[in-house]
Amino acid sequence: MHTRTLGQGLQVSAIGMGCMGMSQSYGPNPGDRGDMIGVLRTAVDRGVTFFDTAEVYGPYVNEELVGEALAPVRDQVVLATKFGWRVENGTPVGLDSRPEQIRRVADASLRRLRTDTIDLFYQHRVDPDVPIEEVAGAVAELVQAGKVRHFGLSEAAAATIRRAHAVHPVSAVQSEYSLWTRDPEPEVLPTLAELGIGFVPFSPLGKGFLTGTVDTTTAFTQGDIRAGIPRFDEDNLAANRALVDHVTALAHARGATPGQIALAWLLAQQPWIAPIPGTRRIERLAENLAAADVALSADDIADLDAAAARIGVHGDRYNETHMGLVGK
Numbered sequence: 433m434h435t436r437t438l439g440q441g442l443q444v445s446a447i448g449m450g451c452m453g454m455s456q457s458y459g460p461n462p463g464d465r466g467d468m469i470g471v472l473r474t475a476v477d478r479g480v481t482f483f484d485t486a487e488v489y490g491p492y493v494n495e496e497l498v499g500e501a502l503a504p505v506r507d508q509v510v511l512a513t514k515f516g517w518r519v520e521n522g523t524p525v526g527l528d529s530r531p532e533q534i535r536r537v538a539d540a541s542l543r544r545l546r547t548d549t550i551d552l553f554y555q556h557r558v559d560p561d562v563p564i565e566e567v568a569g570a571v572a573e574l575v576q577a578g579k580v581r582h583f584g585l586s587e588a589a590a591a592t593i594r595r596a597h598a599v600h601p602v603s604a605v606q607s608e609y610s611l612w613t614r615d616p617e618p619e620v621l622p623t624l625a626e627l628g629i630g631f632v633p634f635s636p637l638g639k640g641f642l643t644g645t646v647d648t649t650t651a652f653t654q655g656d657i658r659a660g661i662p663r664f665d666e667d668n669l670a671a672n673r674a675l676v677d678h679v680t681a682l683a684h685a686r687g688a689t690p691g692q693i694a695l696a697w698l699l700a701q702q703p704w705i706a707p708i709p710g711t712r713r714i715e716r717l718a719e720n721l722a723a724a725d726v727a728l729s730a731d732d733i734a735d736l737d738a739a740a741a742r743i744g745v746h747g748d749r750y751n752e753t754h755m756g757l758v759g760k
């Protein structure tokens with residue numbers, strides 16, 4: 433696996449590992465905790481050095497899982513986690529990026545991750561009640577104290593990224609980006625290019641949709657967030673399916689899988705982009721990592737872009753409440 437450089441010299445594997453689904457969001461886990469530790473360690477064996485978690489995943493248990501799995505190889509990996517939610521009785525109840533909360537979360541995350549420094553500490557969502565300068569200042573103090581190495585933002589608007597970066601250099605912005613989620617293209621990506629900040633696309637497989645394994649016959653199990661996402665409504669799914677069919681046809685022509693084409697398309701956008709697909713299955717992990725070796729031509733990219741533009745996307749990527757938290 434080749435490496436890529438995000439902002440401020442932060443080096444990561446071209447394809448990272450999103451760990452969230454091991455603890456939430458996609459219904460019952462096909463494996464147990466030991467299996468998930470096995471998946472994480474297999475990822476390391478296959479060259480992944482970039483792992484993504486958050487305080488709120490679980491909450492807490494995902495950081496604990498990642499901390500335990502990667503403790504033996506701690507010095508070989510980049511651990512990214514996130515602050516910014518207020519969690520009460522195990523449930524996220526709202527945003528909270530007050531400096532005292534950021535300091536508290538950092539200490540708790542360090543303990544759960546079994547480490548003495550967080551490599552990349554993202555604000556999970558911009559908090560309208562706390563000026564971003566205060567957030568950046570609090571993270572800068574944690575960097576000074578050696579508890580954090582790099583500062584990141586998630587789903588922030590270009591203007592917010594600029595303001596944060598002016599207080600403390602931002603190394604990475606993480607937002608949803610894939611063939612069917614193009615929101616970062618008009619403003620965020622050009623701003624990152626200008627400021628020398630890396631980009632980490634989350635849900636790079638379109639929450640599984642772009643792998644071709646989700647269709648109108650898919651019954652989302654309890655705890656699967658896709659049941660509440662407009663794009664995955666039956667009618668929207670049926671309309672969106674044309675994009676996956678197009679991706680699948682190209683995949684067959686290139687001897688790849690649709691998911692690999694989706695990841696290769698992301699990797700081709702910029703050398704400072706490192707997607708973090710999530711899976712709980714070793715065979716899918718291998719498939720996803722092999723996308724780093726799938727080369728798409730300029731014609732392939734143009735063909736995919738044209739198909740995405742022609743077909744369009746039906747339905748929002750979040751419900752109304754969560755849509756209200758992005759792009760701030």
Ligand SMILES: NC(=O)c1ccc[n+]([C@@H]2O[C@H](COP(=O)([O-])OP(=O)(O)OC[C@H]3O[C@@H](n4cnc5c(N)ncnc54)[C@H](OP(=O)(O)O)[C@@H]3O)[C@@H](O)[C@H]2O)c1
Pocket residue numbers: 449450451452453458484485556586587606607633634635636637638639640641643645691708709710711712713716717719720
């Ligand atoms: N910053 C944020 O607000 C934010 C939000 C969402 C996610 N994230 C991060 O981004 C990571 C990835 O996003 P995501 O998990 O939402 O979406 P994703 O990576 O686009 O898709 C994950 C889904 O696809 C399935 N899948 C994975 N590889 C597959 C393959 N090769 N073939 C068929 N299905 C496959 C997974 O199921 P199985 O597990 O059963 O394989 C899971 O249902 C998360 O783990 C998290 O770390 C961040």
